[in-house]
Amino acid sequence: MSQPPKTILVVDDEVYIQNILDFSLGGEGFVIRTAANGEEALRQALDQAPDLIVLDVMMPKIDGFDVCRALKAKEETKKIPVILLTAKDREADKRKGKDVGADLYLTKPFSPARLVEQVQELLGLPQR
Amino acid sequence: MAALDIQGLCRQHGLREEPEAALGGLARDLASGLGARAVSFHLVDETRTSCRVAGSAGPDAPADGHCDAADPARLNGGESTLWPLPGTDGQPQGWLRVEPACGHAGPAELALRVGAALEASRLRARLAAREEELREAQERIAEEQALRDNFVANVSHELRTPLTSMVAYAEMLERSAESLDPPTLREFGDVIRAEGGRLGEVFDRLLDVAELEGGRGRLVRGRFDLAATCEEVLEERRPGFVGKGVGLEAALPAGPVEMHGDRAGCAALVGQLLANALKFTPAGGSATLELDCDPTTVRLAVADRGIGLPAGARERVFDRFFQVDGSSTRDFGGQGLGLSICRDVARGHHGRIWAEANPGGGSRFVAVLPRLGFLMREPRATLPPAVRGRREATLQALLAVVGEALDSQAVSLMLADGDTLAIEAAVGLPEDVVRECRMRPGEGVAGEVFRSGRGLVVPELGGPPDPRYPHPSLLSVPLQRGGRTVGVLNVNRPHDDRRYADDDLALLEAIAGRAVEVLARLDRWGQADHELGGVQEELGELLAAARERRSPLRQELHACALEAARRLGLGGGDLGPLAWALRSLDPSGPGVTGPLAARILQLVEATAPLLARGDDGALAPLEAGADADPVARSFLEVLRERRGRLQSAPDPRQPGEPPTP
Numbered sequence: 001m002s003q004p005p006k007t008i009l010v011v012d013d014e015v016y017i018q019n020i021l022d023f024s025l026g027g028e029g030f031v032i033r034t035a036a037n038g039e040e041a042l043r044q045a046l047d048q049a050p051d052l053i054v055l056d057v058m059m060p061k062i063d064g065f066d067v068c069r070a071l072k073a074k075e076e077t078k079k080i081p082v083i084l085l086t087a088k089d090r091e092a093d094k095r096k097g098k099d100v101g102a103d104l105y106l107t108k109p110f111s112p113a114r115l116v117e118q119v120q121e122l123l124g125l126p127q128r
Numbered sequence: 129m130a131a132l133d134i135q136g137l138c139r140q141h142g143l144r145e146e147p148e149a150a151l152g153g154l155a156r157d158l159a160s161g162l163g164a165r166a167v168s169f170h171l172v173d174e175t176r177t178s179c180r181v182a183g184s185a186g187p188d189a190p191a192d193g194h195c196d197a198a199d200p201a202r203l204n205g206g207e208s209t210l211w212p213l214p215g216t217d218g219q220p221q222g223w224l225r226v227e228p229a230c231g232h233a234g235p236a237e238l239a240l241r242v243g244a245a246l247e248a249s250r251l252r253a254r255l256a257a258r259e260e261e262l263r264e265a266q267e268r269i270a271e272e273q274a275l276r277d278n279f280v281a282n283v284s285h286e287l288r289t290p291l292t293s294m295v296a297y298a299e300m301l302e303r304s305a306e307s308l309d310p311p312t313l314r315e316f317g318d319v320i321r322a323e324g325g326r327l328g329e330v331f332d333r334l335l336d337v338a339e340l341e342g343g344r345g346r347l348v349r350g351r352f353d354l355a356a357t358c359e360e361v362l363e364e365r366r367p368g369f370v371g372k373g374v375g376l377e378a379a380l381p382a383g384p385v386e387m388h389g390d391r392a393g394c395a396a397l398v399g400q401l402l403a404n405a406l407k408f409t410p411a412g413g414s415a416t417l418e419l420d421c422d423p424t425t426v427r428l429a430v431a432d433r434g435i436g437l438p439a440g441a442r443e444r445v446f447d448r449f450f451q452v453d454g455s456s457t458r459d460f461g462g463q464g465l466g467l468s469i470c471r472d473v474a475r476g477h478h479g480r481i482w483a484e485a486n487p488g489g490g491s492r493f494v495a496v497l498p499r500l501g502f503l504m505r506e507p508r509a510t511l512p513p514a515v516r517g518r519r520e521a522t523l524q525a526l527l528a529v530v531g532e533a534l535d536s537q538a539v540s541l542m543l544a545d546g547d548t549l550a551i552e553a554a555v556g557l558p559e560d561v562v563r564e565c566r567m568r569p570g571e572g573v574a575g576e577v578f579r580s581g582r583g584l585v586v587p588e589l590g591g592p593p594d595p596r597y598p599h600p601s602l603l604s605v606p607l608q609r610g611g612r613t614v615g616v617l618n619v620n621r622p623h624d625d626r627r628y629a630d631d632d633l634a635l636l637e638a639i640a641g642r643a644v645e646v647l648a649r650l651d652r653w654g655q656a657d658h659e660l661g662g663v664q665e666e667l668g669e670l671l672a673a674a675r676e677r678r679s680p681l682r683q684e685l686h687a688c689a690l691e692a693a694r695r696l697g698l699g700g701g702d703l704g705p706l707a708w709a710l711r712s713l714d715p716s717g718p719g720v721t722g723p724l725a726a727r728i729l730q731l732v733e734a735t736a737p738l739l740a741r742g743d744d745g746a747l748a749p750l751e752a753g754a755d756a757d758p759v760a761r762s763f764l765e766v767l768r769e770r771r772g773r774l775q776s777a778p779d780p781r782q783p784g785e786p787p788t789p
Contacts, residue, residue, distance in 0.1 A: 016293040016319050024300060058285050087288035088281065108288045109295035113303060 006123055007031045009050040011041040011067070012085070013059045021054060024112035025119065038062025042070055045077050052123060054115075055102075057086035057093075065100050072101035081122045085110060132161045132234035138241050147245035151183025152192065158238060159185040164226050166190075166208070167235075169242065171222035172198045173757060175727045179203075179222055180756030188227060193755040211239035213246060221246050286330045290323035297323075329403075334465070349501050352391040353384040354426055358419050361398040368406055375414030376402075385421050388501035388559075393473040397481075400466040401430035401493050408434035408491070424556065424621065425537070426499055431492040437483055445483055446471040470495065477501065478531045478539075478555050480623060496623070498537040502527065503562045504553045519650050523553040526646055530619060530639055531555060534632055538599070538620040541643075542567070542574055543607075549578050549616060556621060561596055572596070574616045577604045581613045583637050587627040601627040605640045609648065617643060631690060685735060685767075689728045692763040696724055727759040735767070 008030045010021045022032045033050060035041040037060045045053060053071070057064035064084055071077040081103040086093070089107040097105040103122060106115065120127045137157050141150035151169045159167040168184035181194040196203060200210055200223060208227035212220035224239040297316045305313070362378055369376040387394070398417065405415035415432040437445060446467050470493070474481040479497035486492040502524045527539045538556030542549040542565075549567040551557070569579035572594075577584050583605035589597055599621040607615040617640050622628065735747070747764060754760040 014289055014293070016323065017289075017296070019319075020293065020296045020300065024296075027304075058281075087285045087292070089284070089288075108292035110292065111299055112296050113299065 005029050005031050006051040006125070007033060007048065008119065009033045009035060009041065009044055009048070009053045011035045011038070011053065011059070011064070012056040013037060014056075017056070020112055021115070024116055025054075028116050028120075030119070036060075038064065038067040041067050045071055045080065046074070049076070050080060052081045052083070052119060054083045054085050054119075057084060057088050065096055068097075068102050069100040083115075083118065083122070085115075132158070132232070134234050134237045134241065138238070138245075143241060143245045144248070147242065147249045148182055150245075151242070152185070153183075154238065154242070155183045155189070156185040158226070158235065159189070161234065162226065162230060162232060164228070164230070166225070166227040168225045169213070169222060170196065170203055170225060171213075171246075172220065173727070174730060175724070175759075176219070178757070180753075182222075186227070195756045195758070209235070211235050213239050213243035215243060216247055283330070283334070287327065290326040290330075293323040294320050294327070348390050348392065349388060350391065351386060351388055352394075354387045354394060354421075355380050355383070355385040355419060357391055357395050358398055358417060358428075361395050361402065362417060365399060365402045365406070368403075369415070372406060372409075373411035374406055374409045377414065377416045379416065379418045381419060381421060385419065385426060385499075387426060387497070387499045388503070389477050389497065389499075390473070393476060394497075397470045397473040397495060398428065398430075400470050401428070401495075404466055404493070405430050405432035405434065405491075408432060410434070413490075421499065424499055426497050428495045428497070429492060431486045431490065433486070433488070433490040436485060436489060437491050446481065467493075475528070475532070478528060478537055498556045498621075500538075500556050500558060502553065502555045503557065503559055505551060505562065520553075522646065522650055524555075526643060527553060527555045530617065530636070530643070533639060534603070534619045534628075534636060535623045536619045536621055537623060538618075540618045540620075541607075541615065542578075542618065543615040543647075544578070544613065549574055552615070557596070565596055573602060573604050574618055577606050577616050578613055581606050581608065583633050583640075585628050585630060585633040587629070599625075603628045603633055603636050605633065605636045607640055607644050607647065609644050614644070615647070631687075634690075685732050688767045689732050689763065691766045692759070693725065693728055695762050695766070696759060724759055727757075728763060731760055731763045 008021075008025055010018055010025070010032055011034070012018050012021070013036050018034045018036075022034065026032050033044060033048060035044050039061045041053070041055065042062070044050070055064045055067060062070075064086060068082050068084060071080060071082060078101075082101070083104040083106060084097045084102040085106045085108065086097075087108045094105050104118060106118070117127055137154060138144070138150070141153040141157075143150040143154065148171075155167040155169060158164070164186055166184070166186040166189035168186075168189045169182050170179045171182045172179040176198050178195055179198045180196075181190045181192050184190055184192055184194075200212075203210060203223055203225055207229060208225050209229045209231070211224045211226075213222045213224060215221040221243060224235055224242065226235050297319050301308075301313070301316050301320075308316070358378070358380055362376065366376055402415065402417065409415055409432045413433040415430065415434075418427075418429040418431070420427045420429075471481055474495050474497060477497045478501075479495060481493065481495040484492050484494065504520055504523065523541065527541065530539045531537065536556075538554070540554035540557055540562075541552045543552045547569060551562050551565050554562045567575040567578070569575055573584055573586060573589075583603070586600075586602045586604075589600045589602060597620050601620075601622065603619040605617050606613045607617055617636065619628070619632075619636060747767065751764060754764050
């Protein structure tokens with residue numbers, strides 16, 4: 001019997017980015033949920049326990065660094081892999097990403113195909 | 129006579145810690161030790177014109193605070209001995225006077241110790257002031273650095289976000305083109321096109337800023353129809369409003385609004401104001417563009433029903449890189465450039481722009497620009513084109529400085545051509561006036577100034593309307609070189625419709641002195657044009673000083689100082705430069721040579737930071753020494769009067785709020 005599909009929470013305030021992640025990850029069989037700000041992301045992470053979170057940093061309300069830190073501090077969510085996907089490409093930002101517990105730090109612009117591979121890798125799925 | 133333990137006395141009275149406070153006790157002990165009729169310390173003021181008693185004892189001693197001329201011969205009077213209180217520059221800081229005359233070694237030692245302690249105290253005070261300045265400068269630098277850091281992060285985000293979509297969608301198209309249905313293909317293409325447009329807009333804003341840097345000298349002037357420009361910009365921007373579901377209305381005059389200025393700059397101004405309104409108005413809201421005009425001025429207003437601006441941000445929103453929320457969790461994107469572009473364009477047109485609360489919610493941005501821009505007389509055919517261009521750019525900058533300093537929309541520079549005055553360059557005057565106006569000595573206001581060599585302030589011009597003077601109040605000052613009047617500088621049409629006063633005349637006279645230097649340099653460019661940098665730097669400094677004048681605190685101090693100066697009989701050569709220097713509060717300001725003027729400047733300098741902190745006891749340190757210092761006394765009296773008046777009848781306008789044009 002095949003495994004149920006994995007759920008990915010995509011958090012970005014840019015609709016086009018949400019859509020392309022939905023298209024590329026959804027096309028590989030993942031179930032995609034979306035959130036447009038940090039507050040919503042935390043709520044959904046707690047309510048729905050996704051298998052992985054793709055998280056932007058510069059967003060309204062709570063930024064991605066703080067969301068990641070909060071997720072990694074909670075027993076219920078600390079095991080969920082988090083990919084920070086952000087325009088912030090300075091070394092200091094990358095260090096900060098590591099400090100808040102992100103599993104992967106990717107900078108924009110990004111390759112959707114490569115992102116799919118990295119998601120599969122983090123979830124221990126076979127890559128095509 | 130018993131030996132005096134001078135060192136012990138100094139320690140006992142705390143001379144090293146607070147030398148001035150110790151002088152009274154020292155005088156008493158010395159008088160009793162010597163059995164003197166009078167012992168007194170006389171301290172010379174900074175201008176070395178007078179000295180005051182800062183500690184005295186004995187039946188015949190002058191009272192503390194008593195003031196004399198700084199002349200040892202008059203202090204001595206023949207019955208006493210004077211010991212100088214030495215200062216480091218070789219000039220005594222004052223004298224220790226003992227009556228009757230005596231040859232005891234004690235006073236000589238005491239005078240040396242007091243001199244050293246006063247000097248050390250002065251150095252400590254100077255050091256503390258420098259430290260304070262340094263701290264303030266560091267704070268300013270840190271604030272600017274933070275703004276720049278924010279800017280870099282925000283620009284990076286604004287550039288990368290659309291780029292990210294473009295790259296990602298292009299990659300998906302490349303990989304999956306065969307499997308995508310036609311609507312999805314079209315959607316991907318649309319996204320790439322829309323995000324490309326968004327990227328272009330960010331670049332345009334960055335380029336606009338680079339072009340308009342400093343707001344002067346780079347505007348391309350010509351005639352155009354501002355109403356038509358507004359229509360074009362509205363059409364360009366409308367899709368953005370439709371896309372977000374924000375209404376866009378316009379109230380434009382039915383016919384053309386002809387204007388002389390930079391069409392692209394004005395289009396950028398309208399565009400940025402609309403972009404700003406769109407950004408801060410939620411879906412379902414609306415924004416309005418209004419354009420009004422009279423024969424001399426246009427008024428552009430963009431009102432929105434958005435989130436509005438905190439009162440404290442109304443001034444700062446026009447600062448480059450400033451954003452009401454510049455944090456990484458902000459709700460709105462942007463780089464803090466749009467409104468700074470608007471301000472640069474407004475300044476480049478000798479106009480002004482401000483933000484106000486929109487009645488009923490949201491914000492309203494208003495720009496008022498003169499319709500008649502910078503014009504020059506016939507180009508001087510004898511000059512090489514490069515020199516001509518620089519001359520034009522420099523005169524334009526000079527008139528901008530004058531217009532800004534005097535808050536006025538019409539400025540004209542007239543130069544003597546034989547015994548006739550002709551307009552060399554002007555802003556805010558009709559073209560035919562600029563081309564044809566000729567005035568003979570004694571003819572009209574400018575002609576009278578040309579004839580007499582004396583500046584005139586006309587609060588209200590009588591008679592029928594005169595196209596040369598669009599507003600009834602005007603200022604006119606001579607430009608003098610080598611004792612000869614070589615031209616006249618005229619200012620007209622104040623932004624707030626006020627009447628000019630003597631104070632404005634003094635400022636314009638001070639600027640005219642600098643303008644003559646600029647003109648002399650321009651003339652030399654005919655032979656060599658390598659001095660451009662120097663002139664532009666000078667103009668930049670003038671402009672920065674003129675902008676400083678807007679600070680309400682500085683205006684207040686400036687008014688107080690001028691009033692005090694008048695009461696003290698300061699005038700003629702001192703008053704003009706003083707007024708100008710006070711505008712900028714620069715102690716090394718041009719031409720402040722008189723000792724009284726220097727003293728007033730010093731008092732203003734000392735008072736400004738105290739008042740700026742809103743400290744009720746701000747005046748106390750000055751009050752302490754005022755009894756003996758007529759200049760300080762007069763300054764303080766005026767300051768108290770004005771503060772009293774202000775407190776009893778508060779100005780309904782908030783500080784920094786622009787006047788209604």
